[in-house]
Amino acid sequence: MIDPKINRRSLLARGALIGGFALTPQLALAAAGTDQRLVFIILRGAMDGLAAIPPIGDARLNPLRGGLAQPPEQFGPMLKLTSDFAAHPALKGFAGLFAAGEASVVHAIASPYRERSHFDAQNILETGSNAAYALKDGWLNRLLPLLPAAPPPVAIAATLPALLRGAAPTTNFAPSRLPDASASLKARVAALYENDALLHRLWSEAMATEMMAGTNDGGTGNPQGLAASAARLLADPAGPRIAVLDLGGWDTHAGQALRLGNQLRQLDGVITTLKTGLGPAWANTLVIAATEFGRTVAANGTGGTDHGTASAALLAGGQLKGGPAAGRVLGDWPGLSRLFDDRDLMPTTSLNSLFAGAAAGLFGLDPALVSRRVFSAAPAAPLAVVKA
Amino acid sequence: MSLAAIALNRFGLGARPGDAAPADPRGWLLGQISRFDPRPAVITALPDAAAMTLQYRQNLAQLRRQGVVGIRRPGDPEPPKGPGAEAMANQAQRERRQAFAQAYGGQVNARLALSLTTATPFAERLVHFWANHFAISTDKLATATMGGPLEFEAIRPHIGGRFADMLLAVTRHPGMQFYLDQAQSIGPNSLLGEAARRRNAPRQPGLNENLAREILELHTLGAGNYTQADVAGLARALTGWSIGGFVRRPLGVAAPDGQFVFQPNWHEPGSVTVAGRPYRQNGEAQALAILNDLALNPLSARRLALKLARHFVADAPPPALVDRMAAAYLASGGQLLALYRALVEAPEAWATPLAKFKTPWDWLVSSLRALGRENVPPLQAIGALRELGQPVWRPGSPAGWEDDAARWAAPDALLRRVEVASRIAAPLAASIDARSLAPRILPGTLSPATASAIARAESPAEGLALLLVAPEFLRR
Numbered sequence: 126m127i128d129p130k131i132n133r134r135s136l137l138a139r140g141a142l143i144g145g146f147a148l149t150p151q152l153a154l155a156a157a158g159t160d161q162r163l164v165f166i167i168l169r170g171a172m173d174g175l176a177a178i179p180p181i182g183d184a185r186l187n188p189l190r191g192g193l194a195q196p197p198e199q200f201g202p203m204l205k206l207t208s209d210f211a212a213h214p215a216l217k218g219f220a221g222l223f224a225a226g227e228a229s230v231v232h233a234i235a236s237p238y239r240e241r242s243h244f245d246a247q248n249i250l251e252t253g254s255n256a257a258y259a260l261k262d263g264w265l266n267r268l269l270p271l272l273p274a275a276p277p278p279v280a281i282a283a284t285l286p287a288l289l290r291g292a293a294p295t296t297n298f299a300p301s302r303l304p305d306a307s308a309s310l311k312a313r314v315a316a317l318y319e320n321d322a323l324l325h326r327l328w329s330e331a332m333a334t335e336m337m338a339g340t341n342d343g344g345t346g347n348p349q350g351l352a353a354s355a356a357r358l359l360a361d362p363a364g365p366r367i368a369v370l371d372l373g374g375w376d377t378h379a380g381q382a383l384r385l386g387n388q389l390r391q392l393d394g395v396i397t398t399l400k401t402g403l404g405p406a407w408a409n410t411l412v413i414a415a416t417e418f419g420r421t422v423a424a425n426g427t428g429g430t431d432h433g434t435a436s437a438a439l440l441a442g443g444q445l446k447g448g449p450a451a452g453r454v455l456g457d458w459p460g461l462s463r464l465f466d467d468r469d470l471m472p473t474t475s476l477n478s479l480f481a482g483a484a485a486g487l488f489g490l491d492p493a494l495v496s497r498r499v500f501s502a503a504p505a506a507p508l509a510v511v512k513a
Numbered sequence: 514m515s516l517a518a519i520a521l522n523r524f525g526l527g528a529r530p531g532d533a534a535p536a537d538p539r540g541w542l543l544g545q546i547s548r549f550d551p552r553p554a555v556i557t558a559l560p561d562a563a564a565m566t567l568q569y570r571q572n573l574a575q576l577r578r579q580g581v582v583g584i585r586r587p588g589d590p591e592p593p594k595g596p597g598a599e600a601m602a603n604q605a606q607r608e609r610r611q612a613f614a615q616a617y618g619g620q621v622n623a624r625l626a627l628s629l630t631t632a633t634p635f636a637e638r639l640v641h642f643w644a645n646h647f648a649i650s651t652d653k654l655a656t657a658t659m660g661g662p663l664e665f666e667a668i669r670p671h672i673g674g675r676f677a678d679m680l681l682a683v684t685r686h687p688g689m690q691f692y693l694d695q696a697q698s699i700g701p702n703s704l705l706g707e708a709a710r711r712r713n714a715p716r717q718p719g720l721n722e723n724l725a726r727e728i729l730e731l732h733t734l735g736a737g738n739y740t741q742a743d744v745a746g747l748a749r750a751l752t753g754w755s756i757g758g759f760v761r762r763p764l765g766v767a768a769p770d771g772q773f774v775f776q777p778n779w780h781e782p783g784s785v786t787v788a789g790r791p792y793r794q795n796g797e798a799q800a801l802a803i804l805n806d807l808a809l810n811p812l813s814a815r816r817l818a819l820k821l822a823r824h825f826v827a828d829a830p831p832p833a834l835v836d837r838m839a840a841a842y843l844a845s846g847g848q849l850l851a852l853y854r855a856l857v858e859a860p861e862a863w864a865t866p867l868a869k870f871k872t873p874w875d876w877l878v879s880s881l882r883a884l885g886r887e888n889v890p891p892l893q894a895i896g897a898l899r900e901l902g903q904p905v906w907r908p909g910s911p912a913g914w915e916d917d918a919a920r921w922a923a924p925d926a927l928l929r930r931v932e933v934a935s936r937i938a939a940p941l942a943a944s945i946d947a948r949s950l951a952p953r954i955l956p957g958t959l960s961p962a963t964a965s966a967i968a969r970a971e972s973p974a975e976g977l978a979l980l981l982v983a984p985e986f987l988r989r
Contacts, residue, residue, distance in 0.1 A: 169971055169972045170971035170972065171971075242968070243969075243970065243971055243972060243973075244946065244948070244970075244972070244973045244976065247972060247973070248973075286943075287943050290943065307935070307975075309971050309975065310931065310935055310971075310975050310978055310979070311931065313966055313970065313971075313975065313979055314931055314979070314982060316966065317962065317963065317966045317979060317982070317983060317984070318984065320962065321984045323918070323922060324922075324927065324984055324987070327922060327923065327924045327927045328924070328927060328928075330924035331924035331925060331927055331928040373971055373972060373975070374971070375971070376971040
């Protein structure tokens with residue numbers, strides 16, 4: 126099919142990797158100039174931070190959230206992190222790392238964006254700007270010139286996310302079989318066909334068949350497989366030092382309790398898979414999982430939540446150990462008595478603050494320099510999360 | 514839905530982001546027939562039918578030398594044996610496959626590139642329509658690389674002319690001749706036939722009715738409108754219609770590879786009757802006269818009108834429209850432009866909203882156009898079309914692909930479209946905003962439900978994919 130002599134990386138970088146081409150990742154060119162590893166997980170669709178890391182110490186939580194305040198029984202009891210915060214029971218591995226000082230949370234965090242469009246918000250999250258589509262390159266790409274030489278960062282995805290786009294070389298790697306259309310897309314297609322008699326019937330049959338065949342994995346392909354690929358690449362001493370994972374499916378407008386539980390279980394699996402796969406390199410690793418915005422505090426009429434403002438970011442990795450964030454929930458908790466626009470968790474920490482502080486700490490850079498060179502469009506005081 | 518939107522989406526290949534709405538939609542469509550370029554550079558750069566015939570002949574010779582069963586002839590030297598010979602045979606097979614894949618990929622690429630960039634999308638649609646009317650399938654050794662040449666050489670030059678000329682060009686083309694086994698059809702009472710009888714040759718030459726039958730059933734009159742006697746008559750008249758360089762028989766006239774040649778010494782003498790008319794001509798003129806009459810037969814006219822109306826208007830088009838189109842065609846002496854004019858000027862063709870479910874080809878092309886793509890890696894397009902169920906020039910039968918929703922609107926097929934949409938949208942999601950693209954691609958048909966689903970999508974990529982699988986985008 127494809128001439129093996131064609132440079133695989135040039136194919137990957139151009140996003141030409143579509144279809145079932147089984148490729149062995151051969152991304153390493155030269156030994157990396159740093160042992161530090163960064164994994165960035167983009168949680169697309171707006172993760173509900175209040176459900177992932179519920180503020181159990183806040184008396185307003187139960188009255189405001191109603192039935193969504195407690196996870197469904199089948200997931201088990203909440204996992205207490207601190208006196209004020211717990212983790213959703215699906216985040217079992219994450220809670221374990223938290224207890225061991227290898228995980229932390231930044232709560233009530235948001236980008237500078239205050240509207241509620243996924244597209245615009247993701248663009249701002251990825252470009253580090255204060256306006257959508259104002260910057261053409263991603264903040265992670267702008268960080269690269271400040272780092273020691275290393276093989277180009279890799280996105281474990283069919284295409285390069287905006288986060289990595291820009292002048293510095295980057296690449297992407299998709300495992301042999303690309304994920305099928307995501308569960309989220311399928312759910313939206315189902316809704317789109319609801320009033321079209323022919324398409325509704327065909328789609329329902331297709332979904333029923335898929336369910337019987339057991340190929341419906343209920344998620345974005347196989348996130349743990351993607352995480353294993355990322356870990357394999359990063360663990361290689363001569364491999365890349367930065368990987369980006371894309372996890373969709375967080376837009377839980379309806380039936381949130383079950384869907385979000387499954388999503389969080391996948392995220393938990395991704396984090397623990399990274400730890401296992403990285404082996405000794407986990408000690409040099411920082412994982413950041415962030416989403417474009419949060420969700421409404423109150424449940425809506427369909428057992429879900431709508432687009433909100435502040436959410437939570439999850440951090441994990443051996444690099445946290447002994448540092449200022451180890452086993453802690455960072456960020457100023459604004460409380461639930463005063464809400465943004467009378468509906469959303471009030472943002473108190475900027476995502477750029479976390480990104481700048483984390484990148485500087487992890488790679489031993491001057492935080493002010495990172496802020497100036499990478500986040501000049503929307504600067505925020507860098508938040509220290511890694512031991513200096 | 515505006516007339517301009519109908520012109521772009523129903524009659525064309527789908528709107529592109531930069532397309533201006535034609536001010537005079539009907540004039541814009543009909544004017545394309547004279548503006549159409551039948552031999553653009555992307556096609557003339559490709560190896561033609563003659564080159565493909567030569568390649569086929571060389572492949573056959575190689576297979577004979579290797580002693581392949583069914584191709585090896587009695588009296589051929591013993592094929593080489595042993596592991597070395599086997600390895601060589603395998604290597605030769607790999608090289609043949611590679612050559613096929615390269616030729617086919619280049620042809621599909623040219624067709625797709627034209628579809629994505631053309632200034633005359635209605636004319637390109639007609640090319641695809643007629644290529645399917647005169648379908649060959651590239652799953653035979655002889656026709657593996659003939660799909661492109663047949664369309665490029667026999668269809669494109671004739672879409673604005675007389676149907677009879679297109680019928681003749683296709684009937685003479687090596688792609689059709691090989692596909693329906695015409696090139697070796699020899700009259701039993703021709704000079705060659707008689708010589709073989711006198712010599713008591715082990716293989717007596719004979720008639721092959723395959724092409725004659727399909728001309729009557731598929732290309733002209735239609736099923737139920739001809740008899741076995743008509744088939745036999747046309748098959749006799751077609752004896753001697755062959756291809757140069759391919760057939761090595763005694764008493765043949767030499768001709769270059771891949772070129773149509775009439776072999777007078779293989780032609781069955783005598784008069785024949787087809788569709789109630791006697792044909793007493795000698796030689797090549799006999800089948801020429803039959804083909805010309807078949808093209809102008811009212812049954813053919815009705816059939817072409819029905820197929821064309823079904824392609825553009827509705828699976829069951831209004832009978833009155835079909836009648837008017839057929840009448841216009843006959844009144845013009847078999848001019849295709851008259852057929853198109855009757856279609857484009859018919860109010861019915863602009864009325865029914867979104868009655869047609871796009872074929873996979875139409876859907877993929879319109880999707881790529883909507884995204885502003887001007888080229889796609891050929892392997893990617895070939896793979897997607899295989900997955901969507903409509904590999905180019907490979908319908909598997911001379912009847913071509915069906916042209917109704919019953920064939921294409923199926924559960925798994927719909928799922929495949931969603932998957933392909935998700936894949937082709939992803940790389941462009943960062944540069945295209947589906948919210949502003951949707952009303953430009955679907956002016957007047959974009960439903961509030963679709964617009965809101967796109968705006969509420971979880972990611973830009975998802976929004977773009979939803980646009981491509983929206984009910985109003987799956988149809989035209």
